[in-house]
Amino acid sequence: MDAHHSSRHPPLKHWADGDTGGSHRLPAAAPDATPRRSALREERHPNAVTAPPIHRGSMPPTPWRGFWKSIAAGVLAGVPGVGASKVLALDSRLRGNDEGARHPREGGDPGPTTWERAAAKRRTIFLLFTLLSAALATLLFAKAQPDYDSAWLRYGQITLFAILSTWVVTGFTTALMGFWVTLRGDAHALSARSVRHHTLDEDVRTAIIMPICNEDVATVFAGLRATCESMATTGHARQFDVFVLSDSSDPAIVAAERAAWAQLREALAAQRAAQPGEEQVEVYYRLRERRTHRKAGNVADFCRRWGRDYRYMVVLDADSVMSGDCLSTLVKLM
Secondary structure, three states: OOOOOOOOOOOHHHEEOOOOOOOEEOOOOOHHHHHHHHHHHHHHOOOOOOOOOOOOOOOOOOOOOOHHHHHHHHHHHOOOOOHHHHHHHHHHHHOOOOHHHHOOOOOOOOOOOHHHHHHHHHHHHHHHHHHHHHHHHHHHHHHOOOOOOOHHHHHHHHHHHHHHHHHHHHHHHHHHHHHHHHHHOOOOOOOOHHHOOOOOOOOOOEEEEEEEOOOOHHHHHHHHHHHHHHHHOOOOHHHEEEEEEEOOOOHHHHHHHHHHHHHHHHHHHHHHHHOOOOOOOEEEEEEOOOOOOHHHHHHHHHHHHHHHHOOEEEEOOOOOOOOHHHHHHHHHHO
């Protein structure tokens, strides 16, 4: 998701959005008409003044190239002279998308990076060790075979054993290489320690989304409040926005969610007033009326509506509680 806007969303009281159209800034009203206008907004749509303005973006599906094509791409990526970047560029051209061809490195392709060379080497070792082990096991199995009257039976069993042994050996090879990395360490692995002293660009924005559906409201918002308060202590709160994406269908639960959301915003505003130098994250709430495709559909709907405003996204479960340091580290790693 590209970060098209570096500024935070305007205050909620100036905005209204609904499922049927875009978002707009409400015109100024006369003082005596403000309560009535506010009531109309609440009646027009349940998401009025609870969610930021919609900034729609398309989410074109990326077709899966298939099992055998994926295997072939992985093998080619490990071949010297080919590399992962060229496989990505070729795959993008075959799909009619030039973005992948020019995205790997801006200003041309100077060659594979250190970690890409290491990954290609590991894939090659993995492939060779798996094939050699499976071939050796198949050879031993073939020598142990009794004499059959039917050649079809003999070679059929050997073929089936070769396929199944290769499948088993891949798991063994994965575990063996993982054990080796555990013993020796991995110079190319991402770790929180490696980004501890990195800074976050002020223009980089992250959405923290929490899809919920008929959950225990007190538990959800208690954990969310702890997360927001912890984020305020990191100094990066302005770069994060929190979205509670509700698929709840019980009217009583929906009412409790909206009340808890309002109480959470009031609590965060009170803390902001008590400590002027400490920023707080913005917390938004959206009730989805068309509850299609469950949680995945809820997340996809968020990406279509607001994904263009953020570069990164962190998805929380209804019972998730995360510290601000952990969230900041995740963004640094991304």
